[in-house]
Amino acid sequence: MPLLIVVVGIAILFVLIAVFKLNAFLSFIITCLFVGISQGMELSAVAQSIQTGIGNTLGFLVVILGLGAMLGKLVADSGAAQRITSALVAKFGEKYIQWAVVLAGFIVGIPMFYSVGFVILIPLVFTVAASTGLPLIYVGLPMLTSLSVTHGFLPPHPAPTAIAIMFDADIGKTLLYGIIIAIPAIVVAGPLFARSIKKIKGSPMKEFYNPVILKDHEMPGMAVSVCTALLPVILIGLSTGIGQFLNQGKTKTIIEFIGNPMIAMLISVLVGIYTLGLSRGKQMKTIMDSLASAISGITMVLLIIAGAGALKQILTDSGVSEYIGGLLQGSSISPLLLAWLIATVIRVCVGSATVAGLTAAGIVLPLIAGSGVSPELMVIAVGSGSLMLSHVNDGGFWMFKEYFNLSVKETLSTWTIMETSVGIIGLVGVLILDSII
Numbered sequence: 001m002p003l004l005i006v007v008v009g010i011a012i013l014f015v016l017i018a019v020f021k022l023n024a025f026l027s028f029i030i031t032c033l034f035v036g037i038s039q040g041m042e043l044s045a046v047a048q049s050i051q052t053g054i055g056n057t058l059g060f061l062v063v064i065l066g067l068g069a070m071l072g073k074l075v076a077d078s079g080a081a082q083r084i085t086s087a088l089v090a091k092f093g094e095k096y097i098q099w100a101v102v103l104a105g106f107i108v109g110i111p112m113f114y115s116v117g118f119v120i121l122i123p124l125v126f127t128v129a130a131s132t133g134l135p136l137i138y139v140g141l142p143m144l145t146s147l148s149v150t151h152g153f154l155p156p157h158p159a160p161t162a163i164a165i166m167f168d169a170d171i172g173k174t175l176l177y178g179i180i181i182a183i184p185a186i187v188v189a190g191p192l193f194a195r196s197i198k199k200i201k202g203s204p205m206k207e208f209y210n211p212v213i214l215k216d217h218e219m220p221g222m223a224v225s226v227c228t229a230l231l232p233v234i235l236i237g238l239s240t241g242i243g244q245f246l247n248q249g250k251t252k253t254i255i256e257f258i259g260n261p262m263i264a265m266l267i268s269v270l271v272g273i274y275t276l277g278l279s280r281g282k283q284m285k286t287i288m289d290s291l292a293s294a295i296s297g298i299t300m301v302l303l304i305i306a307g308a309g310a311l312k313q314i315l316t317d318s319g320v321s322e323y324i325g326g327l328l329q330g331s332s333i334s335p336l337l338l339a340w341l342i343a344t345v346i347r348v349c350v351g352s353a354t355v356a357g358l359t360a361a362g363i364v365l366p367l368i369a370g371s372g373v374s375p376e377l378m379v380i381a382v383g384s385g386s387l388m389l390s391h392v393n394d395g396g397f398w399m400f401k402e403y404f405n406l407s408v409k410e411t412l413s414t415w416t417i418m419e420t421s422v423g424i425i426g427l428v429g430v431l432i433l434d435s436i437i
Contacts, residue, residue, distance in 0.1 A: 002039065002323040006315070006363065009035045013359070014349040018393050024355055025300070028307025032314045039318035049317040050310040057309025058302060060262070061162055065298050067265035068156045068232075071272055072112035073294035074287075075229050076120050078276035079219035081108045084229065085124045087222045094132045098142045098191040101125065105146030106186065111229050111268075113158070113298070114151040114396070118144065122403055136202040136404060137414055138194050144400065145190030145418055152353060152383040153178040153185075153426065156232055156261060158298075159357040160383050162305045166312060166361045167368055169375035171261045172240030175233065177376050178383075181429030189421035197414055202404035220276055228272045235264035301354070308358030315362050322366060335367040336381040336434060340427045343385025351393030357386035374437065377430050384426025390419040 009031050016027035029050065036046035075081050085104040092100035101121075109117050125140040132139070155161040155171050155178075164174050219225075227234075239259020246252040257263055269291075277287040314320075342363055347356035360382050368375050390397050391412065396419075401411040 002318075002320045005035055005038045006320055008038075009311075010346065010349070010359065013355075017350055017352070017355070023300075024352060025303035025307045028304070028311055028355075032307075032310045035311070035320065036314045036318055039320060041314075041318050045317065046314070049313045052317075053310035053313025054306040056313070057162060057165065058306050060165055061158070061305060062302065063262050064156050064161055064265055065158055065302060066295055067262075067269050068111060069113070069294040069298045070269045070291045071229075071232070071265065072116055073290055074269070074272040074276045075108065075111055075225070076116065077290055078225075078280065079214040080225035080229060080276055081112075081117075081120050082124060082214055083219040083222055083225045084108060085121060085128075086219075089128055094134070097128065097132060097134065097139060098194065101128070101139060101143035102146050102186055102190055105143035106150060106182075107226060107229055109147040109150035110154065110233055111156075113301070114147050115399070117147045118399060118403075121147070135198050135200070137200050138198055140202070140404065141194040141197075141414060141418060142186075142190035144415075145186050145422065148387060148396075148419060149182045149186050149422055149426075152357075152387040152422070153182050153380055155236075156265060158301050158305055159354045159386065160379055161261070162308070163357055163361045163379045163382055164376070166309075166358075166365060167375040167378055169379050170240070172236050172243075172259060174376040174379050175236055176240060177374075177433060178380055180433065181380055181384075181426055184429060185422045185425040188425055189418050193418060193421060200406070200410050200414060202406055202410075220280060224275050228268070228275050231268040231271055232261070232264045235259055235267060236261060239264075304352075304354055305358060308355065308362065311359065312362030312365065316365070334431070334434075335364065335371045335373045336377060336430050337427070338367065339364040339378055339381045340385035340423075340430075343382045344388040344423065347386050348389050348391070349393075351390075351395070353386040353390075353394075353396075357382050360385065374434065377434055377437075380426060381430045384423045384430065386423075387419050387426070388423035390416055 012034055013027050013031045016022040016030060017024055032050050033046060036049060084107050085101070088100040088104050089097060105121065108121060112120070121143055125143055129136045129139045151157050153160060155164060155175050160174065160178065161171070164171055236259050239255050242255055243252060246255065273287055278284065339360060343356050343360035346359050347353060350356055367373070368378055392408065397411060397415055400415045401408065406414070
């Protein structure tokens with residue numbers, strides 16, 4: 001019966017989001033009520049469980065995502081994203097243009113939400129394609145592959161960070177493993193795949209082709225742009241790496257403190273305020289107003305994550321997770337593969353990678369304690385599944401289609417295959433790493 005309740009609950013979630021177009025947060029809360037009440041929980045306990053799930057999930061994430069939005073805004077408004085892209089394109093030249101936009105997408109994708117990075121970099125892709133005469137898809141798809149992989153695999157992005165918190169995974173290790181797996185996923189699904197679809201001729205829709213191109217003196221330098229954009233990754237990565245070689249003591253405590261994702265993001269934003277703002281003559285009030293506006297863009301993302309956290313708590317408190325965990329633990333299928341499959345199925349049904357990843361995480365949570373599998377690899381396995389088979393119920397599908405002026409068939413043969421390739425390579429990478437570590 002508990003398994004049937006979960007299946008019906010996910011079906012309700014799918015119908016509410018995909019059919020009735022109801023807001024994802026509201027859909028999650030309605031699904032929580034259905035699962036909790038169907039499992040025989042007291043009404044007051046259902047309400048308390050939803051409240052606890054939201055609080056536990058958002059307690060840490062509000063700070064991380066809020067600071068991440070601020071850093072992304074600084075990188076975008078200052079022209080650092082444009083500087084990184086322009087400098088890399090100039091450095092790599094036309095012959096290696098794909099690798100230039102891949103690197104630009106990866107660097108810019110670390111501090112920015114996918115949709116923000118997409119909107120910021122697309123005009124530059126249009127400009128590069130026009131100036132070189134290369135096919136638009138050939139230039140643009142590799143960059144979007146980078147953005148998609150950072151969105152699905154790597155903290156401090158919302159879904160991977162939230163899933164890491166659910167699984168009690170180490171953020172630094174998740175980031176390290178994620179980067180190792182991201183590299184082959186980006187290379188194969190981006191530049192290599194794009195070379196096989198040169199015949200598909202995309203073109204920018206004039207409504208979207210309105211690039212805001214800053215002049216050279218209006219942008220920060222390349223070193224400042226890259227270091228500021230990647231500072232969270234540098235701090236978290238160094239802390240994780242150095243910490244492995246230090247004995248417990250004051251030095252290790254300080255290094256671990258600096259590498260704490262919340263502290264690393266705070267330091268990065270403060271550095272960015274100076275390097276990308278004050279040092280370039282901007283007034284503090286102007287910078288603060290810009291950062292305040294950045295927060296409004298993540299409100300709905302936070303609510304969706306909160307709804308997923310509530311569902312996870314309901315599954316736990318009602319006993320459904322324990323029941324499903326008991327069933328799945330007897331399975332001979334790898335927990336990593338199982339997590340990937342569940343995330344894939346939900347992704348196909350619901351469309352949203354964030355919703356798919358967070359929902360799947362709540363379902364497979366019991367597997368971690370019983371199987372001994374790495375929680376960090378479970379995060380990436382779920383993230384890989386959440387990117388699979390993007391089609392007409394995914395907002396990213398339509399963004400790509402409209403910006404590149406493609407037919408639905410052409411979008412399926414480019415965007416969908418790219419996303420699916422990333423998901424499959426991500427799973428393969430996870431299974432290989434699991435056999436090594």
